[in-house]
Amino acid sequence: MMLFESKNLTYSHPGQLPLSFPDISLQQGESMLVLGKSGSGKTTLLNLLAGLLQPKSGEVILSGKNMAAMNGQQLDLFRGKEIGIVFQKPHLLAALNVTENLQMAHFFSKKEGQDIDKLLTELGLGEKAKSSVLTLSEGEAQRVSIARALANSPKLILADEPTSSLDDENTEKVIQLLKTQAAKIGAALIIVTHDQRVKMHIPNFVEVKAV
Numbered sequence: 392m393m394l395f396e397s398k399n400l401t402y403s404h405p406g407q408l409p410l411s412f413p414d415i416s417l418q419q420g421e422s423m424l425v426l427g428k429s430g431s432g433k434t435t436l437l438n439l440l441a442g443l444l445q446p447k448s449g450e451v452i453l454s455g456k457n458m459a460a461m462n463g464q465q466l467d468l469f470r471g472k473e474i475g476i477v478f479q480k481p482h483l484l485a486a487l488n489v490t491e492n493l494q495m496a497h498f499f500s501k502k503e504g505q506d507i508d509k510l511l512t513e514l515g516l517g518e519k520a521k522s523s524v525l526t527l528s529e530g531e532a533q534r535v536s537i538a539r540a541l542a543n544s545p546k547l548i549l550a551d552e553p554t555s556s557l558d559d560e561n562t563e564k565v566i567q568l569l570k571t572q573a574a575k576i577g578a579a580l581i582i583v584t585h586d587q588r589v590k591m592h593i594p595n596f597v598e599v600k601a602v
């Protein structure tokens with residue numbers, strides 16, 4: 392059985408032409424890119440895969456469970472436990488330090504996750520554990536947001552343009568971290584990107600096309 396599958400997904404934004412999406416299927420530890428022109432629907436697809444939008448038709452199946460059949464509350468609980476999301480901008484809580492930001496993720500997932508100190512060390516952030524997130528560089532903040540997405544050992548990791556504001560060195564670091572961590576926790580990894588530098592590291596892709 393595949394760990395993750397999406398089939399025949401369609402969605403209509405109000406007042407817009409309907410979008411239809413390529414099918415995705417991934418095993419544990421596998422990675423895939425979502426490519427496509429600006430406005431083609433990549434972020435919409437990611438939101439459908441995360442259960443943040445309800446598809447007009449089709450299925451999203453993670454660990455044998457069809458998310459398209461869940462109600463809002465069931466989805467929130469399922470997402471908190473099983474899906475880690477890395478946004479384009481880190482969206483950390485400014486009043487909290489690095490460790491506290493990760494503890495919040497643990498608290499909301501209602502699940503025993505990874506050891507936070509160990510995870511921070513693996514992501515090269517050991518020294519920053521007690522730092523205010525306001526003092527981090529962009530690359531560091533993006534790595535904290537990756538740590539946050541991984542803290543509860545999700546089965547699916549979704550990342551929307553995670554490298555768009557990073558230099559080459561940090562881009563390389565972030566992609567390697569996402570791949571290594573996905574393999575370690577047996578998750579599937581899906582990255583939306585325009586970034587040519589990411590394509591060198593993850594050959595597997597689907598392309599979203601506006602029709």
Ligand SMILES: Nc1ncnc2c1ncn2[C@@H]1O[C@H](COP(=O)(O)OP(=O)(O)OP(=O)(O)O)[C@@H](O)[C@H]1O
Nearest residue numbers: 404405407427428429430431432433434435436599
């Ligand atoms: N909330 C919304 N209401 C109406 N239309 C929307 C909404 N969100 C997105 N759209 C439209 O749906 C289409 C797909 O948008 P989406 O953000 O998924 O594209 P994208 O491929 O991620 O684009 P980009 O690469 O520029 O971020 C676009 O035409 C967009 O204008």
